[in-house]
Amino acid sequence: MGHPRRRLRWSMTVVVAVMAALVSACSSGPAGPPVLTWYINPDDGGQTEIAARCTAASNGRYTITTSTLPRQASEQRQQLVRRLAANDSSIDIMSIDPPYVPEFAQAGFLAPMPPAVEAAAREDRFPSSIEASTWQGRLVAVPFWANTQLLWYRKSAVAGMGLDMSRPVTWDQIIQAASRAQTQIAAQGVRGESLTVWVNALVESGGGSIITNVGEEDPALVQLGLNAPPGIEAARILRTFGDAGVAPPGFPTADEDTNAESFQSGSAAFMVNYPFIWGKATSAVEEGTLPQSVPDDYGWTIYPQVTPDRPSAPPLGGINLGVGAFSEHPDLAYEATTCIASPANSSYYFVSNGNPSSRPSVFDDPEVVAEFPMAPVIRDSLALAKPRPQTPYYAEVSGGIQRTFHPPGSVTPGATNEAATSLITAVLRKEALL
Amino acid sequence: MTTLERPLSAADPTAGNRNDKSRAERRLGWYLAGPAFAVMLLVTAYPIVQAIYDSLFDYRLTDPENSSFVGLGNYGVILTDSVWWTSFGVTVFITVVTVAIELVLGFGLALVMLNALRGLRPVLRTVILIPYAVITVVSAFAWQFAFSVDSGFVNSWFSWVPGVSATTDWFGTQGLSLFVICLAEIWKTTPFISLLLLAGLAQVPDVLQEAAKVDGATAWQRLRRVTLPNMKAAIMVAVLFRTLDAFRVFDSVFVMTAGANSTETVSFLAYRQTIERVEIGLGSAVSVLLFLSVVLISALFIKGFKVDLSQARGE
Numbered sequence: 001m002g003h004p005r006r007r008l009r010w011s012m013t014v015v016v017a018v019m020a021a022l023v024s025a026c027s028s029g030p031a032g033p034p035v036l037t038w039y040i041n042p043d044d045g046g047q048t049e050i051a052a053r054c055t056a057a058s059n060g061r062y063t064i065t066t067s068t069l070p071r072q073a074s075e076q077r078q079q080l081v082r083r084l085a086a087n088d089s090s091i092d093i094m095s096i097d098p099p100y101v102p103e104f105a106q107a108g109f110l111a112p113m114p115p116a117v118e119a120a121a122r123e124d125r126f127p128s129s130i131e132a133s134t135w136q137g138r139l140v141a142v143p144f145w146a147n148t149q150l151l152w153y154r155k156s157a158v159a160g161m162g163l164d165m166s167r168p169v170t171w172d173q174i175i176q177a178a179s180r181a182q183t184q185i186a187a188q189g190v191r192g193e194s195l196t197v198w199v200n201a202l203v204e205s206g207g208g209s210i211i212t213n214v215g216e217e218d219p220a221l222v223q224l225g226l227n228a229p230p231g232i233e234a235a236r237i238l239r240t241f242g243d244a245g246v247a248p249p250g251f252p253t254a255d256e257d258t259n260a261e262s263f264q265s266g267s268a269a270f271m272v273n274y275p276f277i278w279g280k281a282t283s284a285v286e287e288g289t290l291p292q293s294v295p296d297d298y299g300w301t302i303y304p305q306v307t308p309d310r311p312s313a314p315p316l317g318g319i320n321l322g323v324g325a326f327s328e329h330p331d332l333a334y335e336a337t338t339c340i341a342s343p344a345n346s347s348y349y350f351v352s353n354g355n356p357s358s359r360p361s362v363f364d365d366p367e368v369v370a371e372f373p374m375a376p377v378i379r380d381s382l383a384l385a386k387p388r389p390q391t392p393y394y395a396e397v398s399g400g401i402q403r404t405f406h407p408p409g410s411v412t413p414g415a416t417n418e419a420a421t422s423l424i425t426a427v428l429r430k431e432a433l434l
Numbered sequence: 435m436t437t438l439e440r441p442l443s444a445a446d447p448t449a450g451n452r453n454d455k456s457r458a459e460r461r462l463g464w465y466l467a468g469p470a471f472a473v474m475l476l477v478t479a480y481p482i483v484q485a486i487y488d489s490l491f492d493y494r495l496t497d498p499e500n501s502s503f504v505g506l507g508n509y510g511v512i513l514t515d516s517v518w519w520t521s522f523g524v525t526v527f528i529t530v531v532t533v534a535i536e537l538v539l540g541f542g543l544a545l546v547m548l549n550a551l552r553g554l555r556p557v558l559r560t561v562i563l564i565p566y567a568v569i570t571v572v573s574a575f576a577w578q579f580a581f582s583v584d585s586g587f588v589n590s591w592f593s594w595v596p597g598v599s600a601t602t603d604w605f606g607t608q609g610l611s612l613f614v615i616c617l618a619e620i621w622k623t624t625p626f627i628s629l630l631l632l633a634g635l636a637q638v639p640d641v642l643q644e645a646a647k648v649d650g651a652t653a654w655q656r657l658r659r660v661t662l663p664n665m666k667a668a669i670m671v672a673v674l675f676r677t678l679d680a681f682r683v684f685d686s687v688f689v690m691t692a693g694a695n696s697t698e699t700v701s702f703l704a705y706r707q708t709i710e711r712v713e714i715g716l717g718s719a720v721s722v723l724l725f726l727s728v729v730l731i732s733a734l735f736i737k738g739f740k741v742d743l744s745q746a747r748g749e
């Protein structure tokens with residue numbers, strides 16, 4: 001044991017040395033171009049590749065690294081919101097699911113968009129993509145890719161049904177045809193976001209809207225349109241679905257993946273789903289687990305209409321790019337979004353990852369048409385598509401719909417609409433739990 | 435977990451000495467436990483106080499500027515909402531069912547562990563403990579996959595059971611979902627309760643058993659009259675710990691049903707208000723109510739059933 005004072009001096013030296021090391025580690029960041037962190041949703045590696053391409057294209061002005069968010073869109077939102085509420089400066093660019101854009105914008109989580117970037121972001125885009133990136137008349141996010149649901153059918157099963165699939169069909173037509181043929185229609189009945197997607201598409205296709213005063217920032221003043229005739233009609237179609245016996249087994253828990261399976265297996269003759277199911281089938285063929293005759297039997301057309309005289313409003317999905325309000329390099333980040341969503345990168349992303357572009361011009365790319373024979377229908381669908389209700393309280397609205405419209409086969413037109421309206425209104429006024 | 439019989443200090447003839455000694459012991463106790471106590475205050479008391487404070491505000495994480503004091507308003511909203519009472523009912527149901535079954539099963543396993551052959555004992559104990567070592571989320575996924583209607587094996591293995599067929603959707607109704615959730619919980623935590631009970635069983639003096647045997651008591655009589663009364667404290671501690679644990683059930687519900695079909699528990703409700711809806715005020719109020727429920731359960735056990743917590747620590 002040494003002298004107490006000497007020991008004290010010795011330990012002080014150690015403390016000072018450690019502190020010095022820490023301080024120097026903090027101050028001397030890596031030399032070189034600023035690093036932009038892009039929070040991405042999980043995909044097949046396309047966004048990471050685009051990050052590398054844009055890093056190369058920037059000629060050393062910036063480096064983009066990616067950081068992967070959780071799988072579910074709602075969980076991606078949770079993580080981003082929690083980080084941004086804590087003023088996280090590590091978020092430079094983020095891939096946002098469109099319905100959450102207003103919440104991010106209203107909370108001040110998105111950096112203001114420079115006019116030049118805005119002009120570029122409005123160029124060559126589907127109106128639905130622009131609408132889904134807008135809050136209170138301002139473009140707040142850059143449309144990256146756009147997704148939509150098609151009506152898929154098995155040509156062999158539909159051949160004898162007497163339906164003309166070259167023209168748009170209505171929900172009632174396919175429900176009746178499937179019921180007569182004792183086959184099923186695979187639709188997303190699970191209590192989740194996909195149910196809201198379905199309800200919204202039905203309401204919009206009937207000419208209504210779930211929220212009638214889009215842009216309202218006070219939750220107590222948000223007005224709902226679920227009780228109007230298009231809302232009642234949407235509930236009626238959901239109910240017929242259960243009554244006609246065309247719902248697949250496990251319908252109350254069926255999501256996009258389960259439905260892709262039952263369509264692939266042939267138990268369902270119809271399905272409303274995103275184009276990813278095409279890639280799923282073709283890669284199963286490549287792996288040798290599925291005969292080529294199955295995807296050859298796939299037919300596709302525009303999303304079903306609610307009434308014969310009104311074009312449908314197919315669901316709109318995809319990803320928009322937001323720039324974090326607390327980023328240290330917002331200008332560079334916006335510059336990078338222009339590169340990420342460029343026509344070349346959009347084409348690459350469509351062909352390699354199966355995610356359709358928000359740019360109509362990309363659908364003329366011969367590579368895209370070769371890989372996705374249904375590309376023209378996707379383009380037509382995106383031109384008709386309507387986003388989900390644009391509100392900063394989207395999670396509440398969607399949660400209220402999921403609670404009241406589930407299970408979809410047993411909703412009561414009128415009563416369910418009434419229940420949904422009063423629940424969502426109470427939740428928005430903070431008078432009820434969700 | 436072994437126990438030491440300590441000689442009763444009342445047998446000490448010198449009273450003055452005893453006072454000094456116990457004071458010194460008490461001081462030592464504080465020195466030893468003090469730092470841990472301070473850390474506990476920091477990591478548990480602080481968040482609890484913060485939650486109570488937040489629960490008095492209408493506070494949304496994405497809209498901090500419009501936060502306003504609402505007093506006990508959030509509690510009023512929660513306690514008058516059927517959603518809370520449904521979650522509360524489901525939580526009580528899961529707690530009562532799982533703890534009751536686990537207690538019986540756990541006791542059986544503890545007896546097996548105690549009476550197994552010496553060579554077999556370590557292996558047996560390890561095997562029984564395996565489910566407890568599995569992370570709850572992993573076990574929840576495993577049970578969900580087993581019962582899933584499209585990829586699970588339960589429907590084909592148990593198709594001979596009336597009511598089970600290839601299309602039985604285990605997560606489609608409240609009853610069936612709760613059945614699977616309870617099953618997963620029981621499988622996972624029975625080892626914990628059996629471990630605590632094993633400690634209690636080991637405490638029952640052999641002399642008592644032998645005396646009862648000499649008096650001609652049957653195995654059943656020995657269990658009821660000798661074993662159970664002597665390990666009452668251990669049983670109550672095991673039940674208390676498991677009840678507190680079961681009341682906070684979250685993972686299985688989150689993974690298996692995400693609260694669909696009225697399978698939401700109180701902690702899941704708190705999660706959804708705080709994390710999903712980012713309504714920090716409302717969510718904190720749910721958390722505080724959950725905390726109060728747990729405090730009430732503990733108080734009930736400790737005062738009502740006179741549970742001696744020191745038994746669990748083997749003092």
